Amino acid sequence: MATDTLTSGKNTAGGGGGGGASGLRRLLLDNGALSALVVLVVAMSLLSGDFLTTQNLLNVGVQAAVTAILAFGVTFVIVTAGIDLSVGSVAALSATVLAWSATSAGVPVWLAVLLAVLTGIACGFVNGALVSYGKLPPFIATLAMLSVGRGLSLVISQGSPIAFPTSVSRLGDTLGGWLPAPVLVMVVMGLVTAVILGRTYLGRSMYAIGGNEEAARLSGLRVKRQKVAVYALSGLFAAVAGIVLASRLASAQPQAAQGYELDAIAAVVIGGASLSGGVGKASGTLIGALILAVLRNGLNLLSVSAFWQQVVIGVVIALAVLLDTVRRRAGATPVAGGAAGTGASGGPGGKKARAVRYTVAAVLVAAVLGGVSFWNTGSSGGTTKLGLSVSTLNNPFFVQLKAGAQAEAKAKGVDLTVTDAQNDASQQANQVTNFISEGMSSVIVNPVDSDASGPSVRAANKADIPVVAADRGVNNAEVATLVASDNVAGGAEAAKTLAEKLGGKGRIVILQGTAGTSASRERGAGFAQGLKAYPGIEVVAKQPADFDRTKGLDVMTNLLQANGDVNGVFAENDEMALGAAKALGSKAGSSVAVVGFDGTPDGLKAVEAGTLYASVAQQPRELGKLAVRNAIAIAEGKKIDTTVKVPVKVVTAENVADFS
Numbered sequence: 001m002a003t004d005t006l007t008s009g010k011n012t013a014g015g016g017g018g019g020g021a022s023g024l025r026r027l028l029l030d031n032g033a034l035s036a037l038v039v040l041v042v043a044m045s046l047l048s049g050d051f052l053t054t055q056n057l058l059n060v061g062v063q064a065a066v067t068a069i070l071a072f073g074v075t076f077v078i079v080t081a082g083i084d085l086s087v088g089s090v091a092a093l094s095a096t097v098l099a100w101s102a103t104s105a106g107v108p109v110w111l112a113v114l115l116a117v118l119t120g121i122a123c124g125f126v127n128g129a130l131v132s133y134g135k136l137p138p139f140i141a142t143l144a145m146l147s148v149g150r151g152l153s154l155v156i157s158q159g160s161p162i163a164f165p166t167s168v169s170r171l172g173d174t175l176g177g178w179l180p181a182p183v184l185v186m187v188v189m190g191l192v193t194a195v196i197l198g199r200t201y202l203g204r205s206m207y208a209i210g211g212n213e214e215a216a217r218l219s220g221l222r223v224k225r226q227k228v229a230v231y232a233l234s235g236l237f238a239a240v241a242g243i244v245l246a247s248r249l250a251s252a253q254p255q256a257a258q259g260y261e262l263d264a265i266a267a268v269v270i271g272g273a274s275l276s277g278g279v280g281k282a283s284g285t286l287i288g289a290l291i292l293a294v295l296r297n298g299l300n301l302l303s304v305s306a307f308w309q310q311v312v313i314g315v316v317i318a319l320a321v322l323l324d325t326v327r328r329r330a331g332a333t334p335v336a337g338g339a340a341g342t343g344a345s346g347g348p349g350g351k352k353a354r355a356v357r358y359t360v361a362a363v364l365v366a367a368v369l370g371g372v373s374f375w376n377t378g379s380s381g382g383t384t385k386l387g388l389s390v391s392t393l394n395n396p397f398f399v400q401l402k403a404g405a406q407a408e409a410k411a412k413g414v415d416l417t418v419t420d421a422q423n424d425a426s427q428q429a430n431q432v433t434n435f436i437s438e439g440m441s442s443v444i445v446n447p448v449d450s451d452a453s454g455p456s457v458r459a460a461n462k463a464d465i466p467v468v469a470a471d472r473g474v475n476n477a478e479v480a481t482l483v484a485s486d487n488v489a490g491g492a493e494a495a496k497t498l499a500e501k502l503g504g505k506g507r508i509v510i511l512q513g514t515a516g517t518s519a520s521r522e523r524g525a526g527f528a529q530g531l532k533a534y535p536g537i538e539v540v541a542k543q544p545a546d547f548d549r550t551k552g553l554d555v556m557t558n559l560l561q562a563n564g565d566v567n568g569v570f571a572e573n574d575e576m577a578l579g580a581a582k583a584l585g586s587k588a589g590s591s592v593a594v595v596g597f598d599g600t601p602d603g604l605k606a607v608e609a610g611t612l613y614a615s616v617a618q619q620p621r622e623l624g625k626l627a628v629r630n631a632i633a634i635a636e637g638k639k640i641d642t643t644v645k646v647p648v649k650v651v652t653a654e655n656v657a658d659f660s
Contacts, residue, residue: 033271033287036319040291044298051301056437058180063430064293065182066091066245070260071267071285072193073237076230078268079197079206081213081277082131082138084234087264088257089149090123091242096153098243099162099252109165117239123149124235128228146261153254159515159544161251161451172247172455182244186286189240194282202229210277249425249452250476254515256426263292266317291316300434306393306420384414386631387435388444389428391472391517393420395547395575396600397620401446401470404624412632414441423514425452432456436463441635442480444627446470450518453477466634470627471618472518480634483627483644485618487519490597490648491526491572497614497650498568498595499534508568509559510542511552511576520547523572523597540566545576552579560584569594574603574615581611589613599651599659607656614652617659622646 045052070087077084098116101107107115123145130141171181197203205226208216217223241260246252269275270291271284295316299309388405390398402418409416417435421428425448433456435443443460447453450473457467457477466480473482498508510527513520531537540563545551552571556579560566569584569592571577577596581588588594589610596603599617606612623646630640651659 033284037287037291040294048301050438051298059433059437060293060297061183062180064289065186066241067263067267068186068286068289069189069237069241070264071289072189073234074264075268075280075285076233078273079210079280080230081210085142085261086145086149087238088260089146090120090235090238092256093149093153094120094239095242095246095252096156096254099164100156102165109167120235120239121232124232128231132224132227154515157254161253161449164246164250164252169247169250171244185244190282190286207278245426250455251451253425297434300419303417384441384635386414386416386442387440388418389421389431390446391421391448392423397598400620401624404621405628408625408628421448423448425449429456436460440465442466442631444468444470444631447472447474450475468627468631481630481640481642481644485646485648487522488526490616491523492530493650494570494595494616495527495530498570499537501593501613502568504534505536506567507538507540509566511571512544513547513572515544520572527570547573547575549575549579552576553582556580556583567592571596574598574600577612604656607651614650617649617651619646
């Protein structure tokens with residue numbers, strides 16, 4: 001490390017006489033992530049006139065906040081050459097504890113917040129103890145906590161979102177009507193991270209442990225205790241991130257923050273940290289989180305396919321890390337917390353030179369962005385622009401909904417931007433705010449969760465952008481119309497169909513959808529209500545399979561081990577029903593009747609073949625068409641009905657040939 005610092009000092013001294021160009025080159029090489037961020041911002045500004053606006057830049061800050069806060073905590077762990085895969089689950093668990101304590105348990109809000117923070121610290125403490133004293137690899141220890149945290153969140157909430165206390169929900173609002181509170185929290189947590197890493201004994205210990213753990217131990221550091229403290233810090237930051245996330249959504253979602261641990265790790269690595277330890281800093285992590293947020297925001301504004309967005313983000317992450325590797329090989333200053341500001345460039349002359357270079361760079365970047373903003377003043381007007389945020393495109397039902405919407409938009413000659421929320425309520429909130437920045441004529445939302453969609457739809461209400469809800473309603477916000485099938489009625493029809501097939505007597509299994517989603521709750525409630533008329537039907541087991549065919553296969557296979565005598569299955573969508581039929585093998589359609597929901601093409605083929613007995617069809621293509629038709633009408637100022645019902649129909653082998 002000392003050699004690197006001295007070499008870097010010589011290079012800096014040698015480059016000092018090269019003028020501003022050499023200084024700028026050195027600055028960019030020393031800050032590969034910053035260079036990537038600047039390039040991205042300029043590129044997005046050139047490609048989209050909606051990007052470089054005050055409102056949209058604030059949106060980027062809000063969208064980066066949760067990932068950045070999680071990443072700050074993960075930075076501590078990665079600096080010590082560890083890894084923490086549990087932060088997303090810990091965030092969800094902490095938010096759930098807060099919401100449940102303040103509502104169901106009647107605990108004062110301040111105490112509920114304290115309990116949530118202590119929950120995060122406790123989870124981190126367990127991680128640290130397993131790593132330090134249990135000798136478990138960090139990957140395994142935190143992977144176990146990922147599962148435990150998510151499971152406890154579902155147990156406490158019973159799989160349903162819990163309304164967040166109003167006083168805490170203000171963390172998701174804006175201060176003074178313009179400054180988003182999540183951005184302020186992100187900045188504060190970033191400063192705390194910088195102080196811990198650069199100014200405290202614990203921070204210096206992290207770099208020592210990550211650089212050479214055995215040397216740190218021989219130097220007198222209590223490595224085991226330090227590691228426990230590091231993981232506890234990560235848990236604390238995860239709890240804060242969970243509270244901020246739930247505040248944005250006005251509810252604690254038991255399935256919230258899934259996959260966020262990967263974004264957090266990516267942000268830290270993009271920011272210049274090394275997974276082998278000893279290197280990393282708060283500013284780099286913040287830049288990494290901003291890069292991810294700018295990418296997602298910009299790609300949404302450019303109407304890039306949700307599937308291609310995954311590809312682009314992966315490529316950019318690889319390129320950003322590659323740039324950092326090139327920087328290191330070029331002999332740039334290592335991005336280490338303890339070494340920052342030391343060495344040959346750490347004297348008064350070096351500090352003054354660095355200050356000049358940073359000033360020149362800031363002026364150049366400001367000039368470029370200012371020129372881009374002046375040249376590209378906004379998006380073109382005149383054409384009706386619609387935004388459609390779909391809860392997920394990993395489900396054939398919603399793929400058909402999208403196809404119907406796109407067909408109607410093409411027929412009407414309007415621009416339709418479709419985004420995939422991937423069953424993440426927070427990501428959907430980001431997409432809706434991006435639509436607002438684009439100045440959409442109207443927005444169509446297929447909510448991941450009805451409660452969580454409320455805050456972002458209210459933001460659209462304030463911007464005078466009409467919103468159409470598709471398939472599921474939006475709570476605590478104003479929508480122009482709801483275009484949907486009746487899930488409760490459909491569930492009741494499924495119960496009647498299955499019970500009559502079994503002659504009013506039998507043992508059945510229920511495969512539930514993703515816990516916490518309104519579709520799963522409503523279909524399950526309707527089925528339970530309809531089953532009351534058939535006391536001879538016994539539900540022997542019910543388990544969630546997350547609307548997924550593979551999980552439906554696995555869950556049904558497991559349930560058959562203990563319930564081999566079942567003669568009926570109700571799955572809350574066709575995908576799970578098809579998985580269950582696969583698990584049943586030759587029994588499906590012969591000795592066991594399987595009823596699905598949605599009427600997808602694969603589901604209808606299975607009904608025709610006799611593998612499924614029936615499917616409650618919702619006509620998703622028609623639903624998508626009607627949603628776009630009504631969105632266009634309300635954008636043109638026409639009066640529309642507050643509710644548009646798409647007919648639900650039970651499809652069996654008798655009528656499947658006539659169904660479209």
